[in-house]
Amino acid sequence: MKKQIVCLLFLSLFIASSYAQLKQNFYQSTCPNVESIVRSAVAKKFQQTFVTAPGTLRLFFHDCFVRGCDASVLLSNANAEKDHHDDMSLAGDGFDTVIKAKEAVDSNPSCRNKVSCADILALATRDVVALTGGPSYKVELGRRDGRISTKASVQHKLPHPEFNLDQLNTMFASHGLSQTDMIALSGAHTLGFSHCGQFKKRIYSKAGIDQTLNRQYALELRQMCPLNVDPRIAINMDPTSPNIFDNAYYKNLQQGKGLFTSDQVLFTDKRSRATVNLFASNNNAFYQAFVTAMTKLGRVGVLTGNQGEIRRDCSRVN
Template identity: 80%
Template structure:
């Protein structure tokens, strides 16, 4: 009997001693013993890059989202492939702006220039910190970032398939995709608010303004005046890569104007406008439109949860010396 008790106890103890694999030990100040100034080093590098080009902000924010949704927040989106078979080569990622990648590369170089910090900080954590910094630089909240992610070693084009939301998604499709990552409908709506920054290309929404349905060229959920503006900026045979601001009102400020625009029928994508059109999500849109504080608090909660998605720990990952290639 005593033997069996001892055996059970040893099993229980081993459960506590074994490194956690499912959930990383993410925490604030993770690097305080090896690289205590990491957050200010990253912030300075990101600020410098942001001062050179505004695109730094939306590009970095989108890069973090695309990274976390495909293989978890493991910087796999940063890996390059000589034969075009990496995550970043998938059509859903091809429009990721180079300034996002460049922001992480520059921040990584700044971190590694401190002898104490060299090869101590993961690319995945640098991307998470840089994302917080660009949100704050554009007028959004400055929030604590949990750290302790390792970098993944795998990046494949195939893994992107059906992992990222599309501009044509309705509320059910969005909720289903976000729920697979432990994100609620409120989290999804708050993260959609990141569309307050950045731009899209004509090809992503031209169907809404030219051939929505037989006999109805324009999507009826679009504000008619806004639809005409979009037609002027995106004529029929325009280069589909022409960029249009997602938020036509305050495109360079991280604020709740995106939600006010939805109330006016000025969501660029179907997946944006549906958040207001669908009665199940309309009240949340109205709340965020009426209170920037409510939006910012929900955004902090959502992006913190996003940063925990499928993080790598222990022998699942590494700290890459070069963010674009596994060690």
Template identity: 75%
Template structure:
């Protein structure tokens, strides 16, 4: 009974703790210390975007992976001479270098302004860069809450079991997102980030190749799409071949992802299950039919994601170099 009471109290306190911490974030946090921070970051991200579209999915994925492991504290950016940091974990090792480069270039642009030097955290720069990258691809431009501090800890062991996997079902997705204060609608909206970017054959090959029974293809996959995937991902070819997550508009941040799910063209099981599971299907149908509804839900969800376990006040630090602690 006592244990049950403690569990109940913990569940009641979690939303309060999240609210208290995130309340310390505010959009005008740098009003007096670095008033041009948003323009400086946006300029750097735009320049990077003009060089390569990979900037968009790479930065967005970097933000997601950072927030889900130790909270939004830029710990994913820390490097290790012994390959023992977050970024060295198998779930992070495929993070595209363009995401890291985007943050580093934005950090350099901010610090190049004498008024801003060493006053803006890498965590906040990553949050701003993510918003700007999404907007450049046609997605929503939302207000970013600021005031995060950078963490000093980044361990490969800390990544284990903290990131969703491509074969998750809806219950597993909800169970991973809900401790971060994210609802099922948030799960579905954030999954819409798969409207841009790519994955590697090895991440979904089990859905198009299985030899028991012979020549099996996941029945929730559109058969014609599955056969196309087989052509792009033959068994004896390098499994690191990159495949667009969205086969229709891979370079536009739009709601096409949800229309793809309706047609059985979700690349991961964790994508397709959002439509095959009747609990989440109505939200998928809503987002598929209403791009604005998706954009609003995404902006709300990623804002909530940006509050996860943030460090504020005297916690953490403001790194001079995003790849190492001061």
């Protein structure tokens, strides 16, 4: 028991020392305009396609939960993270957004090969949230890029659509994130879409429609996802304001309109319901909690100092 405590203490100290090296003005002397350069590139991509926003936001979350926030999800080696079925839909606008922003940064002579893909992804994520009406916030920088990306490392590292509250809390706690952090980060489902195959069991089962699901909403989902339809058909996560980063997600949960079991459980479980009600009634409270949670998420498993590298090409190691 003492040995376990010592190991946990050592791990906590190691993690703390890593993210302690992150700071908001990390590139002040090496690439002082990095934030405006990234913001401009992201805004340009966003004007081309809205999917830039949810794609980039989801990409950041998936990256940080697997091997830490080291941009390993962007690597294109054989059997990489992006090849896992949980990540295959990410290799589109989110990837392109980071690539375009990296090209813009490196086109500035004073910035070339000085800003990591991991930091660019963190900045781009903040920018897409702001572009869709959500809060803007300061981003801690100084991450280095990882050199390893494996398909196997994704297994059991990301929340499953059928998770209950205990499973969600356990997974998020393993990254130093509280239940409130988890509920706030789940609010990112106010943007983007999922696929029919991800929630099929809730609307088609021997027992009938999931009782925690709003019946009218379930019937609408059945119309959009009839039996034997292509499971990849896209459905908005937020049926009311899918293009705006707001607290509608929590209001939907109050009405039984959470698309996944792992969404709706936040309201059906009494232990998390009060937080859902708070965020549903107070958009600012949600924004504040989201910024806090995103800052903590951005510290997960970071490489700093001489660890990792600064990739010249975000899709491959130097």
